[in-house]
Amino acid sequence: MSPTAIFINSFVLLFLIGSFFKDKAKTKKALKVALKSFIKMLPMVLMIIIFIGLLLGLLEPEKISQFIGEQAGWGGFFLIAVAGTIMHIPSLLSFPLAASLLEGGAAVTSVAVFITTLTMIGVVMLPLEIQVMGKKFALLRNGFSFIVAVLIALILGAII
Template identity: 30%
Template sequence: MDRILLTVGLCTIGTYTILMFYKPELAHDGVESSLSMLIQAMPWMLVSMFIAGLISQVIDTKVIARFLGPQSGLSGIIIGALFGLMGTGSRWAVYPLAAGLLNAKAAPGAVFSFLTSWQLVSLPRIPAEFPFLGVPYTILRAVVSFIVSIIGGLLLEWISKIFLT
């Protein structure tokens, strides 16, 4: 079992145990809230796991390596960021996809730029910002966020070469 998962799990159980004695209503509300979120997220998690499994079988690792692999450099990071712009849907779908990209030998920086662009920009969600933040601010925020995803991808690529090799 994953050590981080085990540690977080034990801390969570420990916190609930302490709360059951000192603030039982808070522990009860926390369990109810957690179960509600689990019920809401479960369909997304199941579908995304099956999609990720299918993608891992369908995606040609040579194609991923060519466009997003370590040798792709800056262009791979930009392609990753552009791919993230198209992102819609739940995090339960995007993280397994990102894991599939990493398993298919995509460069860490390209996957970082994909995830960051998806989280910060995601073109399909931009129109929802217009009424609240205005068109000029939304466009400027999106452009800066896209640039940040590329810079972050480059930075992660550089750091990963130092610490992960």
């Protein structure tokens, strides 16, 4: 187990123990919710794992980096940015996916823009956002988020 995983697990365990001593019923309910959401997420987790296996096992790193690596240029960068806005996967799973892309030879900027557009912009969620906040707000927010994602990614790529 990596130090990070140990740290996170101990952190959560501490919370869990604290919660248990404060209110047993509430803690039980929390664990139930956790189990339910874990089961609900499992198919998606397995899908991502299969995808990562195929990606890293079949494609040569040169292939991946040709499309979204350092030498791919703006085309690859915007391709993956747009892919992030359309894809609809739980944001928690965007990180292992991003890590596998990075391992496979993708550029840091591409990975960063992918994470940010994936989480901040939801084309699937757009009707709901329009319904709640109005068309103007929803379109502006999603549009600005795209620009912000690009800026964050470019700066991140420059400093890492």
